[in-house]
Every structure is written in structure tokens, then in C-alpha cells.
Amino acid sequence: MSSEADAPEINPNGVNIFFLxxxxxxxxxxxxxxxxxxxxxxDKTLKISPFTxxxxxxxNIDDNLNRHAHYTRxxxxxxxxxxxxxxxxxxxxxxxxxxxxxxxxxxVIPTNLxxxxxxxxxxxxxxxxxxGKVLCRIGITNQxxxxxxxxxxxxxxxxLHDHSRLRLAQAVRQWLxxxxxxxxxxLPKIDTLLKAGRWTYTVYDPMLLLPSNFLAQxxxxxxxxxxxxxxxxxxxxxxxxxxNVTHIAINGPIPALLPGVxxxxxxxxxxxxxxxxVPLLGDFGDPNLPxxxxxxxxxxxVRAVQSHITQKWAPLYTMFSRGNISEKRRLLDxxxxxxxxxxxxxxxESRDMTAVDLYAGIGYFAFSYAKAGVxxxxxxxxxxxxxxxxxxxxxxxxxxxxVVRSSPRGYPxxxxxxxxxxxxxxxxxxxxxxxxxxxNRVNALRERIAPIRHVNCGYLPTSCESWNIAIQVxxxxxxxxxxxxxNVAAKDIQQRxxxxxxxxxxxxxxxxxxxxxxxxxxxxxHIEKVKSYAPGVIHCVYDIVILPSRR
Numbered sequence: 001m002s003s004e005a006d007a008p009e010i011n012p013n014g015v016n017i018f019f020l021x022x023x024x025x026x027x028x029x030x031x032x033x034x035x036x037x038x039x040x041x042x043d044k045t046l047k048i049s050p051f052t053x054x055x056x057x058x059x060n061i062d063d064n065l066n067r068h069a070h071y072t073r074x075x076x077x078x079x080x081x082x083x084x085x086x087x088x089x090x091x092x093x094x095x096x097x098x099x100x101x102x103x104x105x106x107x108v109i110p111t112n113l114x115x116x117x118x119x120x121x122x123x124x125x126x127x128x129x130x131x132g133k134v135l136c137r138i139g140i141t142n143q144x145x146x147x148x149x150x151x152x153x154x155x156x157x158x159x160l161h162d163h164s165r166l167r168l169a170q171a172v173r174q175w176l177x178x179x180x181x182x183x184x185x186x187l188p189k190i191d192t193l194l195k196a197g198r199w200t201y202t203v204y205d206p207m208l209l210l211p212s213n214f215l216a217q218x219x220x221x222x223x224x225x226x227x228x229x230x231x232x233x234x235x236x237x238x239x240x241x242x243x244n245v246t247h248i249a250i251n252g253p254i255p256a257l258l259p260g261v262x263x264x265x266x267x268x269x270x271x272x273x274x275x276x277x278v279p280l281l282g283d284f285g286d287p288n289l290p291x292x293x294x295x296x297x298x299x300x301x302v303r304a305v306q307s308h309i310t311q312k313w314a315p316l317y318t319m320f321s322r323g324n325i326s327e328k329r330r331l332l333d334x335x336x337x338x339x340x341x342x343x344x345x346x347x348x349e350s351r352d353m354t355a356v357d358l359y360a361g362i363g364y365f366a367f368s369y370a371k372a373g374v375x376x377x378x379x380x381x382x383x384x385x386x387x388x389x390x391x392x393x394x395x396x397x398x399x400x401x402x403v404v405r406s407s408p409r410g411y412p413x414x415x416x417x418x419x420x421x422x423x424x425x426x427x428x429x430x431x432x433x434x435x436x437x438x439x440n441r442v443n444a445l446r447e448r449i450a451p452i453r454h455v456n457c458g459y460l461p462t463s464c465e466s467w468n469i470a471i472q473v474x475x476x477x478x479x480x481x482x483x484x485x486x487n488v489a490a491k492d493i494q495q496r497x498x499x500x501x502x503x504x505x506x507x508x509x510x511x512x513x514x515x516x517x518x519x520x521x522x523x524x525x526h527i528e529k530v531k532s533y534a535p536g537v538i539h540c541v542y543d544i545v546i547l548p549s550r551r
Contacts, residue, residue: 018123018150019043020113020130023051025145026105032146033109034326035138038532043110051106108149115150123150139490165199171242172197175235183227188219196220202322204302207247207315208239210280214250236281247284247300249315252276277315284316291317291384299385301392307332309371312393313362317385320362323531327541328368330528334481334543335372335454353453353480354378356442356473358435358466362389363428365456365483370399370427375450377428378442380435387432394428402426406433439472453480460539461487464503471507471546479520479547487533488540497524500542508546521547 024032029048036042113134115126131148140146176190187193196218202209215224224232236248277284282300289295299314306325313320335355355369360379369377381387387403394401431441442452455470457463463485470482482504488496505522528541 018115020111020115020127020134021149021151022109022111022131023106023147023149024109026107028145029107029109032140034529035140036109036111038529038538039138040532041111041113041134041138043112046110048110049108051108110151126150167242168199168201168239169194169197171239172199172235174242175231175238178234178238179228179231183231186227187223193219193223201243202251203243203245204304204315204320206245207249207282207300207302208243208245209315210248210250212250212252232280240281247282247302248280249284250278250280252278279316285314287316289317291388296385296388301389303393303396307368307371309367310393310396311362311364311367311389312396313389314385318362318383318389321364323539324364327528327530328365331365331368331483332372335369335374352450354450355454355456356380356438356452356470357456357458358438358469359457359459359463360390360430361386361458363393365458366390366428367393367397367399369454369456370394370397374454376426378438378445378449378452379428379430380438381430381432382434384432387430390428390430399427400425401428401430403430403432406431406437435466435469438469442473451475451478451480453478455480455482457483458485460485460533467503468507468511471504471511474546477548479545481525482544482546484542484544485530486540486542487537490536490538493527493529493538493540496540497527497542500524500544504544504546519549521545521549 022032022036033042033048037044111134113130115130127148127150130150131143131146134148135141135143135146173190173194176184176187176193179187197215197220198211198213198217200211201214215221240246240248284300285298289299300316301312301314303310303312304320304322305311306322307329309328311320353374354376355366355374356378357366357369358380360366360381361383363379366377366379379390381390391401391403431437452473452475455474457466457470459466467482467484470484474480474482484500486496486500501522501524508520508522523545524542525545526543528543530539530541533539
């Protein structure tokens with residue numbers, strides 16, 4: 001528990017920092033939370049907490065000025081309600097009965113958006129203006145029933161209870177104190193430097209991954225370029241010791257193009273290689289090593305556990321996106337469903353079906369199918385390092401794997417005979433080859449595996465080149481679901497939905513000529529907004545259901 005001397009206080013005579021929070025009804029929590037998270041506005045260091053009208057909230061934040069109130073994790077103790085005009089709801093967003101009564105459960109969603117307000121400024125007006133601006137920015141057009149509040153609390157990056165970030169800041173402080181006195185005397189105050197930094201990071205055991213903007217705010221860039229660059233190795237050593245990691249790197253976006261070699265033009269980064277990763281501490285290996293058994297044994301591997309599923313990868317050769325966790329969790333729920341309905345729910349036990357992942361990677365989504373109980377998962381992946389990561393991760397989770405390698409990369413072409421499939425107990429059948437071969441592979445296996453009911457097309461910025469393959473591998477009798485991943489401008493998500501459905505209807509016509517397209521239902525059952533990929537661009541998954549119309 002923080003001491004009273006360390007807790008932040010409201011300045012009764014000057015400017016104070018307040019943070020925006022939203023009060024929403026229970027049925028709105030998931031939508032607002034996901035939208036805020038997608039745009040980086042959700043304060044993840046505080047929990048979403050219930051709000052009830054009988055709480056003894058202070059009627060006016062100015063009461064805190066007299067009390068010099070200190071910050072507490074129960075930050076809603078200090079906010080002042082700002083009742084806002086409610087707009088009429090559309091038919092698609094009708095709240096549950098009695099949603100405007102005091103009996104309805106509401107929740108407080110904290111954000112990391114700060115506002116500097118002088119003590120005489122109208123916080124209610126600022127909150128009202130911020131509500132409309134922020135909700136429009138994150139795509140919440142239906143704002144009825146949502147209230148905005150400005151609360152006094154410590155900044156998310158400096159809260160005393162946020163121990164993980166403080167550990168990184170303390171490591172930087174220790175490094176600054178260890179600098180030679182002549183250098184230290186030329187720097188701004190240490191507290192000033194620490195306040196200017198952003199102390200976020202991610203640990204993938206045993207590696208610490210720093211964001212690309214690490215020490216990129218305030219005076220840091222100039223200081224690092226001119227006076228402190230020679231002392232950076234010592235900084236990374238101290239960080240490693242303080243946070244108990246052996247390797248440190250700065251993360252960077254996965255480039256769409258790879259630089260050309262020997263005067264050649266840049267090429268598409270088909271393998272999604274993390275060439276922008278910058279190692280800072282520890283031996284990550286040679287980035288040019290080919291995927292070979294000996295290189296696998298000597299490479300540096302890391303791990304992450306999400307939803308009780310372990311994934312492994314070599315960070316120098318394979319990407320990992322922690323932002324996909326919501327989609328991984330959703331797949332667990334989707335596949336685990338066993339009810340039948342005309343709307344297209346799964347009509348058979350998950351153990352009696354097969355799933356296909358056309359861009360398997362290290363098992364990002366494929367592992368969710370297995371965790372949900374799918375009998376067998378067929379995977380296609382070009383990157384040999386990712387294939388090995390999938391194999392290692394599956395083994396850690398207790399799932400068996402068989403890897404089938406193809407000739408384009410120098411391996412002997414392997415064929416699968418009937419006996420090997422029928423007798424094999426492998427949960428994952430992984431083809432280290434282009435998914436262009438998937439239709440032929442599946443046709444040869446069709447009679448010896450359970451019906452293929454789910455096909456995952458998880459490639460960005462668009463997976464459209466695999467949709468014709470997905471149609472061909474999906475069970476021709478029972479049909480199923482195709483999960484098509486796309487990067488879409490936020491304003492075009494609904495328009496793209498119509499385009500995707502029409503494309504799949506055309507593909508049904510093309511690949512199932514012998515059957516009338518009217519015999520199949522082709523519709524978009526759900527759009528999942530996974531994460532913000534870039535400003536104004538959303539990573540979406542379109543769940544396309546293709547089922548016989550007799551259902």
C-alpha cells in the first residue's frame with residue numbers, strides 16, 4: 001500500500017490531470033471495451049468495476065481540493081457524474097428492458113486519456129465534449145446511455161501499484177545513477193527524465209520485448225544520440241538483471257516488403273519474417289540461417305501462454321502477435337458450441353470434425369481448434385521455422401504432430417497412404433508447403449478423415465487469395481464455416497461484408513457447378529473486430545457460413 005506522502009494530490013490552485021472514464025450499461029460493456037482497446041485507449045491497469053447509484057460519490061470534485069484526497073485504486077470514489085443527453089437507439093441496439101431504471105447494472109470503464117484542467121474550468125463540459133469526440137473516434141455511433149466522467153487519479157504509467165512498469169523505470173534510474181559524474185551533471189534531473197519515458201514492455205519468457213518508441217519521448221532521443229549512446233549496453237544489462245530475462249529486443253512492425261539482394265527489387269514478405277526486430281541483449285543467432293534440424297537445436301526460442309495454451313517460436317525468424325488473443329479465445333467458444341439451429345450453429349460434436357488452417361504459423365489459431373476438441377487439424381505453412389515452432393508448441397500442450405514436407409524447398413516429396421492416416425494418431429497434420437496444394441491433399445484424404453467443418457484463412461492484409469482453396473476443402477455435403485481475415489478501413493467494414501459474401505457466392509457457383517447455388521446458404525454470420533492494425537484500419541474476421549439450404 002502506498003504511503004500518504006507518495007500518493008498524488010490535487011493542486012487546489014493550479015492545473016490538475018484528470019482521466020476520462022465511461023459509465024455504460026452491462027449490455028454495452030463488451031462493445032465499448034473492445035472499441036477502446038482496439039484504439040489503444042483502454043486503461044488495462046485498472047479493472048472494469050460495477051457502478052451503482054447508491055455509491056457515496058462526491059457530488060463535486062472540488063470537495064477533493066479541500067481534502068487533498070489521495071489516489072486510490074477505487075478511483076470512482078472521486079469522479080463527479082456528468083449526466084448527458086441520451087439519443088434514441090436504433091432498432092439494432094435496443095437495450096434490455098428497464099435499461100433506464102436504477103435497477104440496471106452499470107460498469108465503469110477507465111481509459112488512459114488524460115485532460116489537464118484548471119480548478120476553475122468546467123469539467124462537466126469537458127467530459128461531455130470528450131465523450132462525443134472519443135466515441136466517434138472509436139466507432140461507437142450509438143451513444144445513448146453512455147455517460148462520461150473525469151476522475152482525478154495517477155497516470156497509468158506512474159501508479160505505485162503498477163509494479164511491472166516501475167521495475168523497468170527503476171532499472172533506468174539505476175543506470176542513470178551509474179553514469180560517470182561528468183555525464184550525469186549535463187543531464188536534466190533524473191525524475192524529469194523518468195516522467196518523460198513510457199515504461200511498457202512484454203515478456204515472452206525468457207525475452208523482454210520493448211516497444212519501438214522506447215526512450216523516444218521528450219529529451220531522450222537527443223540525449224541518446226549525443227551523450228548516452230555509448231552507455232546503452234550497460235542499460236540493457238541492468239534491465240535484464242532487474243526483470244530476470246536473458247534477452248532483450250525492440251519490437252518493430254512486420255514489413256510488407258523485404259529489401260532486395262544484389263540489385264534485385266524488394267520482394268513480398270510472404271513468410272511474415274520479423275526483419276524489423278532489433279536485438280539489444282543476448283545471442284539471438286544468425287538471422288540468415290535456413291530452417292534445418294541442427295539450426296533448430298541451436299536457435300533461441302521463447303514461449304507465451306494464452307488461455308492455457310502454450311505457443312513457442314524463435315523470435316528472430318517468426319512473428320508473434322499478442323493482439324490476436326481475443327480471436328483465439330473466440331474460436332474456443334465457437335468450436336466448443338454443439339447446438340443445432342437454422343442460423344448455422346455447429347451441428348455435430350467437435351470431436352467428429354476436422355479443421356483446416358491455411359496459414360498455420362506457429363499454431364496461432366490451429367491450437368484453439370485442438371483445445372476445443374477438434375479431432376484433427378490440417379495445417380499449411382511455408383516458413384520452416386514456424387513449422388518447427390508449431391511442432392514444439394503442440395508437444396508442450398500434449399498434442400502429437402506429423403510434418404509432411406514437400407519438394408519445392410529441397411525435401412523429398414512425401415505421400416500419405418491410407419494406412420498411415422488411418423493408423424496415425426497425430427492431432428496435427430502439418431504440410432510444409434504452399435496451401436495451393438491443399439485442395440489436392442484434402443481430396444486424397446477426404447474419405448479417411450472426419451468432415452472438414454472449419455477453415456481458417458488468417459493472412460493479412462487480405463486472405464482473399466486463399467478463399468477459392470477454402471471453398472474446395474470445406475466438406476461438400478455438410479458445409480461449414482470459413483473464417484476470412486481482412487484489414488478493412490473502419491468506415492468500410494459493412495461494405496466489405498457484402499463484397500466478401502458475394503465473392504463466396506461466386507466461388508460456390510464456380511467450384512460446385514454440378515449443384516445449384518440455391519442449395520446452399522451463404523451468409524456472413526458474424527464480424528469480429530480483432531484489433532486496430534493501423535490508424536483507421538481494423539483487423540476483422542468475417543465468419544462466412546456455407547450450409548445446405550435443407551438445414
